[in-house]
Amino acid sequence: MARVVVITPHPAVDVTYNVARQVLGETVRVLRVRRRAGGKGINVVQVLRQLGVDALAVQPLGGAAGESIRRQLADDGVAAVNIDAAHETRTTVAVVDDLAHPTLYAEPGGSLGPQGWDLLLAAAAENCEPGGFLVIAGSFPPGTTPRQVASLVAAGRTAGAFVIVDARGPALVAAAGAGAHLVKPNEAELLEATGSADLESGIARLLEQGAGSVIASRGAAGLVLASSDGTRESQPGVPGVSGNPTGAGDATTAGLVAALVGGATLPEALRRAAVVGAAAVLAPTAGAIDPAHLTLLSERLEAHR
Structure with a gap:
């Protein structure tokens, strides 16, 4: 099986508060609390494992929060390269009430620093392999430059890996400019x-920058694929799915990667990505799916088509 390396440049301890109703300016009683290792890349790794695909998790960690992530990954049996960070790993809090879209509070965290970046690049260069996959997912530490993002993409490409980047803002544009094989924003x-007024012009700009393919996630509306070779595909979402959408995009990425590892083409992988993303909506926290849901959701999507 092709090796999958997943880099989470800016991990976090993800805290989920379940409440009866989100209300600003008042004391809200928390009904249930969940704490887990998080960040988009770590979510991708966890869902990949539930799909039967092992992946190497690479992330900078610091302080007590970082140590808690280190322990959880070890307890879960996740192979990991943990880079020592000079700052405390951040925390994110999602407030969920099943009535409205979850509210997310994300701490800014600290910058990585030159030494940390050198270690991150070295981890990518040493662990990626020809025919494998490098997934770079999530936000980047404060102070990250477009050149640093591009160097991370270049490390994967030089090693012969297929590079997938799920990022936002200047990092997304930098990844496209560095020739990422696939970029996957919502x-x-x-x-x-891209500063674009519509989806098609935004996709065109990322392809012009140098991305091999773009997959744009549109939530319940599904996915759109466009490639530099002229390929265009649209994949509807699974109808009638409601729940907690936090982490659904990460599960979509995991479904896509799992399909590609199995030999699917990008257009073929879109369907699997949509199904796995829908399964994540049914899960209580990010980074989790119930594999038992996949067959039912796949059948529902086929009936809808």
């Missing part, structure tokens, strides 16, 4: 990063 991130 529609809002794509429009913001």
Whole structure:
């Protein structure tokens, strides 16, 4: 099986508060608390494992929060390269009430620093392999430059890996400019990063920058694929799915990667990505799916088509 390396440049301890109703300016009683290792890349790794695909998790960690992530990954049996960071790993809090879209509070975290970046690049160069996959997912530490993002993409490409980047803002544009084989923003991130007024022009700009392919996630509306070779595909979302959408995009990435590892083409992988993303909506926290849901959701998507 092709090796999959997943880099989370800016990990976090993800805290989920379940409440009866989100109300600003008042004391809200928390009904349930969940704490877990998080960040988009770590979510991707966890879902990949539930799909039967092992992946190497690479991330900078610091302080007590970083140590808690280190322990959880070890307890879960996740192979990991943990880079020592000079700052405390951040925390994110999602407030979920099943009535409105979850509210997310994300700490800014600290910068990585030159030494940390050197270690991150070395980890990519040493662990990626020809025919394998490098997934770079999530936000980047404060102070990250477009050149640093591009160097991370270049490390994967030089090693012969297929590079997939799920990022936003200048990092997304930098990844496209560095020749990432695939960039996977959601529609809002794509429009913001490219300054485009519509989806098609935003996709065109990322392809012009140098991305091999663009997959734009549109939530319940599904996925759109466009490639530099002229390939264009649209994949509807699974109908009738409701729940907690936090982490659904990460699960979509994991479904896509799992399909590609299995030999699917990008257009073929879109369907699997949509199904796995829908399964994540049914899960209580990010980074989790119930594999038992996949067959039912796949059948529902086929009936809808």
